[in-house]
Amino acid sequence: MPKYNHKAIERKWQKFWEKENLFTAANQSEKPKYYCLIEFPYPSGEGLHVGHPRSYVALDILARKRKLEGYNVLYPIGFDAFGLPSENYAIKTGIHPAITTKKNIAKFTKQLKSLGLAFDWDRAVVTTNPNYYRWTQWIFLKMFEAGLAYKTKMAINWCPSCKIGLANEEVVNGRCERCGTEVKKKEKEQWMLKITKYADRLLNDLETVDYLERIKLQQKNWIGRSEGTIIKFQITNAKFQKNFKSQMPNFKLWLEVFTTRPDTLFGATFMVIAPEHKIISNLKSQISNLSEVENYLKQARKKSDLERTDLTKEKTGVEIKGIKAINPVNNKEIPIFVADYILATYGTGAIMAVPAHDQRDWDFAKKYNLPIIEVISGGDISTKAFTEIENGKLINSGQFNNLSAKEAINKITAWLEKKDLGKKTVNYKLRDWVFSRQRYWGEPIPLIFCESCKKLREKSNLKSQISNLNQGEILNPGWTAIAEKDLPVKLPRVKKYEPTDTGESPLATMTNWVKTKCPKCGGKALRETDTMPNWAGSNWYFLRYIDPKNNDSLADKNKLEYWAPVDWYNGGMEHTTLHLLYSRFVYKFLYDIGVVPKKCGPEPYQKRTSHGLILGQGGEKMSKSKGNVVTPDEIVRDYGADSFRVYEMFMGPFDQAIPWDTQGLIGGRRFLERVYTVVSKIAQDLKELRIKNQESRLIHKTIKKVSEDIETQDYNTAVSALMIQFNGIDNQPDWRPKIEAMKGQYVCDTSALESFLILLSPFAPHLAEELWQKLGHPDSIFNQKWPTYDEKLIAADEVELVIQINGKVRDKIMVALTISQPAAEDLATKSEKIKNYLAGKEIKKIIFVPGRLINFVI
């Protein structure tokens, strides 16, 4: 009997599948479609590590199961190849990222193919390919035209030594990752996308999709919708009033705040604004302690948002002297502070501080000795802020006294609205999306800036002039889109990959490329030199898979109608907020402008699940620097792709992080070896054996368990069920010992065996094909039908009934499944052990759970 030679078997069947195009998706089919999607990898120089395939194998199992269930399956793959590592490698070595990328993709492809994944390789896309990023640019142009893109000043991380803008990840403890210099904030004009315009839809449409609950929660929290009130506080200033009051007696300057607790308005004893708040620069001349304030702003600029909002750190702040605010409900003058725990990006960048009922304000008031006025009764504000909203009545609140907090929210808001001092508002945590990068290795932003067009606009904002312009051009004077026919704007070759001294992208040094003609006036104009973030290409790749070679459009409408939306999308937990949200946004936009047909619906992914990380052997994240990276190469070589796949699925719960353990893989390998040996033996002896199809309870149980576990992603218990089936417990088919003992008269349940092989095939596809062939079948196992089970055959007619005394197990008896309570009591009390426990005791209560247990309370 030949030994299990995984190398030969795997090579043989991978060739066969490729030759037969077994996993090529048909664009037309009478079968129902099923679209499985995994997050395409970034082709890093290190190649694949054992963590990547966790997701790929999982959906490969699903894809193969769907094929066996009769679906026309699309399971594509591609490469998300723009990104920092290739660029940083280019800065270091001078090798063009395109060369590195090509090499890395070749490596990834070879590795992925060695795992026997049922990808449709004909549809592979690469985001750095001009035929691909042409459409990434096109989508941006459409957004620009629709008025969803605008340029604004944003702070970036700037290393003064490297003279380079840094990603947040490259900033470690406020210092540049490579040189250790302290990172500064630098203001830079950046392209933004108005994702906030879609906030409500991104939130509400979550109701219509099947995402893991915690993924929905992440999305909801990220969008962070909260209902509240905008309240206007008048700003007073002596000088200001003296100068202007006579001329403009009704002129007032306002400071707006957003609050979810307008009921506490009478308790507002000071205001706090973010360091970036424009009122500081606007009222400079009125601020009497300007140097102190500016000094504070300088300090604040060094900190990240994370440090600034850390609740455990002591809050800092400075009073802005010379200006005051007026609380609109009681006309009291209150001081204004600037403090970095207030973020400019949330709400209005300013708050009313109610120290009695907000803990951060309470801490701040204690530190700076500010008054704390209790306006909701029920707490003890001498020790901490009272933040509950459920109980408690208003006090110290004039006409609103005795109202409950909830009533007061509405009443006070209504009062403010009547006086035009406030407005009910919905606020979101979600911010617009910074879409510019001052980097080389990304899609060039396909826009042109014309100084003379801008000047023309500034001179006259005439309607006649504006009528020729699209929303983006109106919103961004001087900017205009490149004509669609001129796409793609190809990334030109540069000599050096570092950004320039001024913080511009390396493209800015290519004067010949930058200088161009204005498509509007024909005059001299400049190209945008910023590139897009890595997200741009990964936002919509799943649509390109549907029609990857189309030169006329992003994808053909009929094909989109057939394949979109994605039926099941699986990816890393780390992508469930940003990538998921961004791609939902882009898809919704494409749906709105009719690129994605209405029939596909407004959500790109019907179902989204996530897998946990695979950690290094010691439980730490795998990384090159820690030297704990395990690659699939040596595993596939020594144990085979099938063993690798079975182990990855068996090692633990799919949604949780788990350490890799090559020792543990041996269990999967041994299992497959046993299957190979036993089934080969049966195949060989088949002619001599008596074949009989037995009714077997176990195989029905196994079919049910494996079928359901694949759907719920409990792959570990599915593998376990396959092992149990094969080992044969419970007096059910055990294929092994009988072969030796009863050769010649052996009764083999071939239907159960074949069902078992089909159940195993998504997990260990090469082995299953090989054994299927050995059993005498000429056709591929993946052209068979997924087995079904009979619920009636699963239920045993006899069960073990547990007998408990006071909840503790004291005995077990075999009874009929349907046994009644009186019969069970009768049998239980006859047990010798139970008799001893019950002797001389009074039975107070009997609890009977049919088919499970009986419990005597004594």
Next chain:
RNA sequence: GCUCGGGUGGUGGAAUAGGUAUACACGCAACACUUAAAAUGUUGUGGACUUACAAGUCCGUGCGGGUUCGAGUCCCGCCCCGAGCACCA
């Protein structure tokens, strides 16, 4: 810090409409096969204690309380670990 997960044998884990805790594997031990080793197979394997073996008792799911006839599972209060936090992908 905020948001979201998780904590069960020596190890990875199984078990949630509250009902036999530790399935399935790894490791370890003994035995069989072998001149021997490896491989393979068989058996055993949560802890403590009692014991004449066959058996029996108590304790056990991060910690402390609670609800219940019964809690890994539900409630309250803690501790620890992981992921995300908007320019990594």
